[in-house]
Amino acid sequence: MHVETCGRGLSCRPLCIRQVLADMIEEATNEGDYAAAGQARRALRTRARACKGAPPTEARPPSLPVWQVLEIAMTDTLADADLEDVETTRHKVKDLVKLGELKWRYRVVEEGQNPRDEAIKVLDQAVHYVVTNIGKVLDQHGRQYTKLSIERAKEEQWADELGDCYQGLALARLIFNGSNRDEDETISKMLSDALKMRTISK
Secondary structure, three states, X not given: OOOOEOOOOOEOOHHHHHHHHHHHHXXXXXXXXXXXXXXXXXXXXXXHHHHOOOOOOOOOOOOEEHHHHHHHHHHOOOOHXXXXXXXXXXXXXXXHHHHHHHHHOOOOOXXXXXXHXXXXXXXXXXXXXXXXXXXXXXXXXXXXXXXXXXXXXXXXXXXXXXXXXXXXXXXXXXXXXXXXXXXXXXXXXXXXXXXXXXXXXX
């Protein structure tokens, strides 16, 4: 794989950073501890300073909670070129699904933030990336961008990820809406869509 580097020989491609983050996330997830340490933020800051020509000051990054590692992954938004690639988009969507779950299930948010709203924002972004990728792939193959072609692509290529997205979007509302029943119809539809996608992905 070709990797772009800066004048100091350091990798500057977001995909490489995402791979590092993915490895850290996988390790922590395998341990079953969402509060497990990662090694990211200061390492990325050191990399950024080095790429700009400033001498790195930290030789060894400190530990970070996984949710902060995932927050870093979230801020690394996908460019149009990235969204043309299915696997690059898939890796990003999986990161966002994990981050969304940390927010709605474990209520891991910054002070003053609402777990419901933050989870929905993250998972909406994940769904947006999926739909955007589907449109770009259809265009690459000269196929029409219709409701039918989009739904078929969702089921054939994205059922696993979308099942998790829809489930999180429904549960974030169900858990935090309390006695507010305004979104009951939305919750019901999302749970139905989640079940459909999870059944397809088996």
